Amino acid sequence: MKIRILLPLMLLTGCTHSVHMQHVSDFDDVPAAEKRSVVTAETEQSVVLGFVFDTDYVDQAKQQLMAQCNGRLSAVTTQYSTSHGFLHWTNKIRMQGLCSEG
């Protein structure tokens, strides 16, 4: 009986997230809509029982973003969030910017 209540509850509440911060950079000289494209980079850090792996995931996101745009990157938004799990969690960085090349 107990497991019949617990299992659906665990399935329903087992995929939670927490958005800690959403930073928005200055919108400097954003180009016209037809001259810009949206570029996005996402990286993750796995944490198991407090033990962290891959501590340079923020730098990796920045490098990924820069690699996608040879010109000017502006209006960069940065989201830092965590996906919760059983005895582990995943920290996530998502960066998105407007790229104007040429």
Add this chain to the structure above:
Amino acid sequence: MRWTALLVLALTAGCARLDHVQIGSIDQSQGELVPVSVRLSETGFDATAAAEIGRIASRGKTAENFKQLRDILALINMGPRTGNPVFDDAYAQRLQEYLLVECPSGRLTGIRAIREAKTAGPVSGEIVGVDAYCIR
């Protein structure tokens, strides 16, 4: 008595929470500044806290079951949190897009990024927002 106390607490505990605020540069020399604002939100629910409320509000075997439930929920939702957990972490991803809808020229200044919430016990509205000035 216990239920009355809980009801009074639930009705009076609704409040706001500010987690983070940051402001960028402000340029008042380029033209008229028109305030624009974007708010994106998602329902937050702390199941562990709800189970704890159930434990406090009950007694005997039921209270023990709520305690076990609380412990299990805490184990399967480990990790740092800001406010109550949400079930979709993509709710704030279209911030840039909505800002450009509010200000098509993209000439924004005085950008204030805000992370806040409206809370009512284990339930909350987790909010990500931006206030800014559009240069017209």
